[in-house]
Amino acid sequence: MPEKKQESRKLDHIELALKAQTNKMEVDQRFYYEPLFAAHPSEDSDISLNFLGKRILAPLWVSSMTGGVGPAKHINQNLARVCREFGLGMGLGSCRVLLDSDTYFPDFNLRPIIGSDLPLYANLGIAQIEQLLAGNNHHQITDLIQRLDADGLIVHINPLQEWFQLEGDRLKYSPIQTLTKLCSLINTKLIVKEVGQGLGPKSLKALLDLPIVAIELAAFGGTNFSKLEQIRGNTTESNAAFSKVGHTAFEMVQFLNSLIKTNSNYNQKQIIISGGVDNILDGFYLRENLNFPSVIGQAKNFLNHAENYEELRLFTMGQINGLKMANAFLIAKEERSL
Ligand SMILES: Cc1cc2nc3c(=O)[nH]c(=O)nc-3n(C[C@H](O)[C@H](O)[C@H](O)COP(=O)(O)O)c2cc1C
Numbered sequence: 001m002p003e004k005k006q007e008s009r010k011l012d013h014i015e016l017a018l019k020a021q022t023n024k025m026e027v028d029q030r031f032y033y034e035p036l037f038a039a040h041p042s043e044d045s046d047i048s049l050n051f052l053g054k055r056i057l058a059p060l061w062v063s064s065m066t067g068g069v070g071p072a073k074h075i076n077q078n079l080a081r082v083c084r085e086f087g088l089g090m091g092l093g094s095c096r097v098l099l100d101s102d103t104y105f106p107d108f109n110l111r112p113i114i115g116s117d118l119p120l121y122a123n124l125g126i127a128q129i130e131q132l133l134a135g136n137n138h139h140q141i142t143d144l145i146q147r148l149d150a151d152g153l154i155v156h157i158n159p160l161q162e163w164f165q166l167e168g169d170r171l172k173y174s175p176i177q178t179l180t181k182l183c184s185l186i187n188t189k190l191i192v193k194e195v196g197q198g199l200g201p202k203s204l205k206a207l208l209d210l211p212i213v214a215i216e217l218a219a220f221g222g223t224n225f226s227k228l229e230q231i232r233g234n235t236t237e238s239n240a241a242f243s244k245v246g247h248t249a250f251e252m253v254q255f256l257n258s259l260i261k262t263n264s265n266y267n268q269k270q271i272i273i274s275g276g277v278d279n280i281l282d283g284f285y286l287r288e289n290l291n292f293p294s295v296i297g298q299a300k301n302f303l304n305h306a307e308n309y310e311e312l313r314l315f316t317m318g319q320i321n322g323l324k325m326a327n328a329f330l331i332a333k334e335e336r337s338l
Contacts, residue, residue, distance in 0.1 A: 030332060030333055031330040033330060034329060037329075039328075041321065041325060045327075045328075047320070047323055047324060048087070049293075049295075051089060051119060051270060051295055052119045053119075053189075054089070056087055056089050057087025058088060059287060059294065060298075060320070061090065061091070061272050061274070061295045061296065061298075062079050063091055063216065064092060064123045064193070065079075065299050066107075066303075068096075068107055069107075071307070075307065078306050078307070078312050079306055080113035081113055082309070082312050082316050083114050083118055084115050089119035090114060091216070091272075092121065092122050092148070092150070095122050095123055095124060095144055095148070099124075099128065105147070108122075108148055109148065111148060111149040111150070121151055122145050122153050122154065123153070123155075123156060124141065124156075125162075126156065126157045127169035129178055130173055131169075133182065133185070138185045138186055141188075152191065153188055153189070153190055154190075154216065155191070156192075156194065157195075158195045159175070160243075161195055176203075176206050179192065183210055183211050190212040190213060191212065191213060191214040191216055191272070192210075192212055192215055192216070193215070193216030193218040194275075195223075196219075196220065196224045196225055196275055197219075197220050197245060198246045198247035198249070198252050199215075199217070200247060200255070204255050208263070208269055214270040215272070216271075216297060217249050217252045217273055217297075218274050219246070219274065219275030220245075220275060220276065221248045222276035222278075222299070226239060226245075227243040248276060249273055249277065249282075249286050253286050254335060256290060257290065257335070267293065271290060271295075272295055272297040273287055273290065273296050273297060274296070277297070278301075280318075280319050280323055281326060283298075283323075284322075284323060284332065288331075288332035301315070302315070
């Protein structure tokens with residue numbers, strides 16, 4: 001039997017070699033490949049770390065997505081289950097619907113699935129926060145976090161999406177005013193993110209100066225909600241132009257690395273590198289280059305596999321093994337050397 005297997009493998013090699021040619025232009029220039037210095041990773045290879053006060057088993061994060069609509073409960077439950085199985089952290093999708101009613105509570109009630117040891121954060125948009133603060137209703141935010149038994153709150157800052165969405169909200173105050181007020185009113189762990197167009201250096205600095213625990217990049221290059229609104233049919237010429245505005249995760253890593261040189265205390269903030277992380281080597285490269293404690297976040301890629309738990313498991317396992325292999329055999333070149 002083993003001989004037969006070997007024979008068929010050799011046959012594959014002859015048949016497929018011609019199809020397996022590479023073009024020199026395709027080489028991934030971001031890494032030194034050093035095959036000499038490690039054994040293959042195993043189940044026991046430890047890539048765990050402390051993140052947001054909890055121990056996670058790999059630097060991976062399921063970025064905020066959904067809830068409050070047909071398939072969301074099943075998707076969210078699978079995502080929480082995979083986090084539990086592999087020891088990862090997760091952000092909930094916008095929990096706005098829970099402010100008015102408990103109808104969709106089961107979509108978001110993931111603490112019983114993910115367990116108490118892993119990070120799980122609630123999520124609200126800056127427009128809802130502004131409205132809650134205007135009505136002196138900030139207790140609703142702490143109630144929400146308590147009901148979900150979440151570790152804290154992610155606030156998404158999405159002025160472009162709100163503006164281009166027909167049913168979108170209008171901000172009466174700048175997000176930094178609202179965030180500053182929020183920080184003074186509630187005592188919970190806060191993470192701030194965009195939703196797919198990233199944040200410029202001035203905004204990043206302002207966030208680093210706030211008493212929040214983490215920033216999620218939600219950078220340009222992946223899911224883009226201005227574009228999504230365009231596809232939904234809310235098309236104007238300026239909408240199309242604005243959907244191309246933003247910062248890639250690579251550019252944001254450069255901004256953050258420049259900012260940390262101005263204040264070494266900034267490294268007490270943790271970063272979720274997300275937005276257009278196409279594959280695990282993208283995440284590995286950015287994380288190796290970022291001079292902050294960080295994890296790699298993905299939304300669309302997890303969503304792609306989330307309907308079927310076995311598929312989601314295999315995807316997640318592939319991500320974790322990919323990270324271990326990268327740790328073993330790759331060295332990321334410094335970002336400025338590219
Ligand atoms: C289906 C879907 C729904 C999303 N909903 C939210 C949301 O409710 N709140 C939020 O902060 N971000 C939301 N996002 C944005 C993601 O968290 C993330 O910032 C963005 O998609 C970039 O990651 P990606 O390129 O890996 O998809 C959503 C993304 C997707 C794909």
